[in-house]
Amino acid sequence: MRITRARGAAVTAAALTLTLTLAACSGGSDGGSSDGGGGGDVTAADIDAALDAEGTTTLQYWSWVPNLQPTVDLWNEAHPNIQVELTNAGQSADQYTKLQNAIKAGSGAPDLAQIEYFALPQFALGESLVSLDDVGLSDLESDFTASAWEQVAAGDGHYAFPQDTGPMVMFYRADILERLGVEAPTTWDEFLTVARAIKADNPENFIASIDPGDAGGVDSLIWQAEGRPFSVEGTDVNISFGDEGTQKFAELWDTLISEQLVDVAGGWNDAFWRSLDSGRYAMWMTGAWAPGSLETNIPSTAGSWKAATMPVWEAGTPANAENGGSGTAVLAKSENKAAALAFARWLSTDSEAVQAQVDAGLFPSTSSIMADTDFLGATSDFFGGQAVNEVFVQASKDVSSGWQYLPFQVYANSVFGDTAGQAFSNATPIADGLTAWQDQITTYGNGQGFKVTND
Amino acid sequence: MTQTSTVQASPEAPVKKARTGRRRPASSSRARTSPTLSILMTLMLLYAVVPLLWLVINSTKTNGGLFNSFGLWFADDFALGENLTKLFSYQGGIYSNWLLNTVLYAGVGGIGATILATLGGYGLAKFSFPGRKWVLAGVIGAMTVPLTALAVPTFLMFSRLGLVNTAWAVIIPALASPFGLYLMYVYSQDSVPESLLEAARLDGASELRTFLSVSLRLLTPGFITVLLFTVVATWNNYFLPLIMLTDPKLYPLTVGLNQWSAQAGSSGASEPVYNLVLTGSLVAIVPLIIVFLFLQRYWQSGLAAGAVKQ
Numbered sequence: 177m178r179i180t181r182a183r184g185a186a187v188t189a190a191a192l193t194l195t196l197t198l199a200a201c202s203g204g205s206d207g208g209s210s211d212g213g214g215g216g217d218v219t220a221a222d223i224d225a226a227l228d229a230e231g232t233t234t235l236q237y238w239s240w241v242p243n244l245q246p247t248v249d250l251w252n253e254a255h256p257n258i259q260v261e262l263t264n265a266g267q268s269a270d271q272y273t274k275l276q277n278a279i280k281a282g283s284g285a286p287d288l289a290q291i292e293y294f295a296l297p298q299f300a301l302g303e304s305l306v307s308l309d310d311v312g313l314s315d316l317e318s319d320f321t322a323s324a325w326e327q328v329a330a331g332d333g334h335y336a337f338p339q340d341t342g343p344m345v346m347f348y349r350a351d352i353l354e355r356l357g358v359e360a361p362t363t364w365d366e367f368l369t370v371a372r373a374i375k376a377d378n379p380e381n382f383i384a385s386i387d388p389g390d391a392g393g394v395d396s397l398i399w400q401a402e403g404r405p406f407s408v409e410g411t412d413v414n415i416s417f418g419d420e421g422t423q424k425f426a427e428l429w430d431t432l433i434s435e436q437l438v439d440v441a442g443g444w445n446d447a448f449w450r451s452l453d454s455g456r457y458a459m460w461m462t463g464a465w466a467p468g469s470l471e472t473n474i475p476s477t478a479g480s481w482k483a484a485t486m487p488v489w490e491a492g493t494p495a496n497a498e499n500g501g502s503g504t505a506v507l508a509k510s511e512n513k514a515a516a517l518a519f520a521r522w523l524s525t526d527s528e529a530v531q532a533q534v535d536a537g538l539f540p541s542t543s544s545i546m547a548d549t550d551f552l553g554a555t556s557d558f559f560g561g562q563a564v565n566e567v568f569v570q571a572s573k574d575v576s577s578g579w580q581y582l583p584f585q586v587y588a589n590s591v592f593g594d595t596a597g598q599a600f601s602n603a604t605p606i607a608d609g610l611t612a613w614q615d616q617i618t619t620y621g622n623g624q625g626f627k628v629t630n631d
Numbered sequence: 632m633t634q635t636s637t638v639q640a641s642p643e644a645p646v647k648k649a650r651t652g653r654r655r656p657a658s659s660s661r662a663r664t665s666p667t668l669s670i671l672m673t674l675m676l677l678y679a680v681v682p683l684l685w686l687v688i689n690s691t692k693t694n695g696g697l698f699n700s701f702g703l704w705f706a707d708d709f710a711l712g713e714n715l716t717k718l719f720s721y722q723g724g725i726y727s728n729w730l731l732n733t734v735l736y737a738g739v740g741g742i743g744a745t746i747l748a749t750l751g752g753y754g755l756a757k758f759s760f761p762g763r764k765w766v767l768a769g770v771i772g773a774m775t776v777p778l779t780a781l782a783v784p785t786f787l788m789f790s791r792l793g794l795v796n797t798a799w800a801v802i803i804p805a806l807a808s809p810f811g812l813y814l815m816y817v818y819s820q821d822s823v824p825e826s827l828l829e830a831a832r833l834d835g836a837s838e839l840r841t842f843l844s845v846s847l848r849l850l851t852p853g854f855i856t857v858l859l860f861t862v863v864a865t866w867n868n869y870f871l872p873l874i875m876l877t878d879p880k881l882y883p884l885t886v887g888l889n890q891w892s893a894q895a896g897s898s899g900a901s902e903p904v905y906n907l908v909l910t911g912s913l914v915a916i917v918p919l920i921i922v923f924l925f926l927q928r929y930w931q932s933g934l935a936a937g938a939v940k941q
Binding site for chain 1: 694695697698699702783786787790791793795796873874877878879886890893894895902903905
């Protein structure tokens with residue numbers, strides 16, 4: 177699950193700024209348990225015992241995954257003693273603002289919440305979430321893809337059950353490439369060649385677009401180029417866009433933008449869908465969760481699309497990144513931690529539960545379904561009968577490790593458009609824009625009590 | 632008895648005013664027509680009407696049709712009926728909840744705020760008491776603070792009171808309208824003559840009686856103006872309910888429709904329902920348009936109040 181709207185983030189940024197500071201102030205005092213993770217009094221045995229407990233426990237669960245209710249119903253039917261109430265408390269940043277407010281206020285927070293990977297460190301560091309390692313669930317690692325498990329890590333613990341992932345995939349209009357007589361690009365060099373071919377054919381058209389307000393999209397492209405601008409160790413944070421991978425990304429996209437091969441324009445709006453519908457854009461590089469949106473918004477292009485793994489920087493050396501995805505976290509202040517952990521574990525690992533979520537459109541995080549022949553073999557008419565899951569699973573396997581998000585990524589993303597985004601919009605060097613972004617979030621991080629360096 | 636006379640008495644005057652008001656510009660425009668002004672007004676008209684027109688046209692399209700047909704004209708399939716049916720049945724018909732919630736919040740909040748503003752404004756205008764200037768200064772000061780800035784402190788306070796995620800969390804803050812109070816203060820000063828109050832008092836009417844049967848009638852245009860302001864403000868309020876409410880069943884239309892819109896803008900298991908967001912927006916403005924049409928004349932005379940010193 178992923179959200180790309182800068183709009184909502186900007187509105188809530190102000191509120192979040194305030195609440196973040198508040199949370200940082202109170203963070204130290206409410207960590208009653210000595211392990212610092214919160215909820216250390218629960219063990220794996222308690223979680224199993226909760227499944228058979230007498231009486232009825234009701235869990236509050238916040239998630240904005242659409243169509244999740246049928247999955248929750250499966251659980252509620254099978255577990256009359258643990259009833260889960262699903263609430264959509266708002267999308268992405270909206271929900272995080274509410275969650276942060278509720279945690280600060282000490283009441284109104286749910287037992288469990290869906291949290292996107294990029295926002296997880298912020299809540300984990302505030303000691304608001306239960307660490308799976310503290311409750312004896314570290315052995316779940318083998319159930320999930322490597323990148324999913326890595327993305328729920330923050331500091332010395334794992335703070336959520338991976339629910340879905342979004343390995344980057346290149347969705348392209350096969351009809352357009354065929355007409356131009358070019359193959360789908362497998363490297364970024366080929367990408368540039370194809371982009372120029374599209375431009376030469378019709379100056380009005382672009383190979384793709386880039387959203388100057390979408391930090392997540394740019395993060396993914398930097399990640400895919402093996403750039404690692406963020407690193408976090410406790411409260412020591414390093415932010416530097418000077419590394420080789422980031423520079424490679426910046427140079428390529430400087431070229432793409434200066435030659436007007438890509439359109440610098442917002443995503444998810446009317447113009448964006450129209451461009452994908454009319455063939456003005458030939459591609460959309462995004463997470464593997466995208467097919468649902470494509471099928472519903474531009475049904476008239478069904479059959480013309482294909483999916484492929486992302487272009488790579490060096491032929492024969494696969495490298496990929498994630499875009500979006502979220503996990504299910506149990507709140508440290510929950511009074512029903514054992515039951516909440518039991519439900520969250522089921523949601524992410526039970527094969528029936530995972531299948532129900534895949535049916536609802538999520539791209540999974542568990543390793544078992546990635547090897548499932550039914551899953552791999554499923555063909556899609558929208559993609560002209562292609563077995564797209566094979567591509568997605570390969571994309572997931574190729575994700576390179578070591579990417580970290582900032583413990584104030586929600587804020588950082590909200591100011592991306594005003595800093596780095598300007599470089600995209602004005603066709604000035606992207607590296608300079610990234611430096612402006614770096615400066616602003618460094619100042620913010622230091623103001624929040626982190627020790628931020630730019631090495 | 633008193634009520635019927637109120638109803639008869641008050642429309643009379645504003646209607647006359649509106650008529651004379653309409654006649655004057657008509658005759659002067661016949662005298663000299665300015666092409667510049669006509670073009671300017673046409674542009675203003677387009678500016679105001681085109682978005683509305685867009686909304687109406689696009690409410691008739693399917694989700695796919697939105698992205699492959701011209702924005703200001705109809706698509707091949709006319710799906711308004713389907714959209715309306717789906718609007719009221721999608722996610723268990725939650726849209727009806729949102730609509731009723733909005734009516735409740737805007738109704739109770741708006742009427743309550745107007746009553747409080749009228750009482751307060753009248754009291755400040757017609758009674759002299761120590762500290763009156765300070766109260767007035769406080770009210771004017773409060774007008775400069777945007778509601779958004781108060782949202783988070785209000786949330787923390789309501790959280791302590793245990794009122795978060797209830798209808799009260801939206802209604803109670805809506806009851807305070809410094810702008811309405813100030814407007815009623817100015818309006819009371821201008822439209823309720825001191826001599827009339829003196830006369831009522833001499834006849835032995837209590838202050839409450841004087842207020843209810845003399846002043847309130849004179850204040851009707853102002854009252855309706857403030858009512859429109861507060862109802863519209865609460866109807867359109869987004870940020871406060873957004874942070875106060877977590878249960879979608881309690882959402883007003885603004886937050887609910889935004890949730891659907893955000894759902895379309897995210898992905899994965901997402902089910903884009905842009906068509907329902909648009910149809911929902913269209914239905915959401917219909918009640919406001921009706922209210923405006925009915926109360927328009929009061930609104931006009933209310934806005935003009937205070938412009939001319941009699």
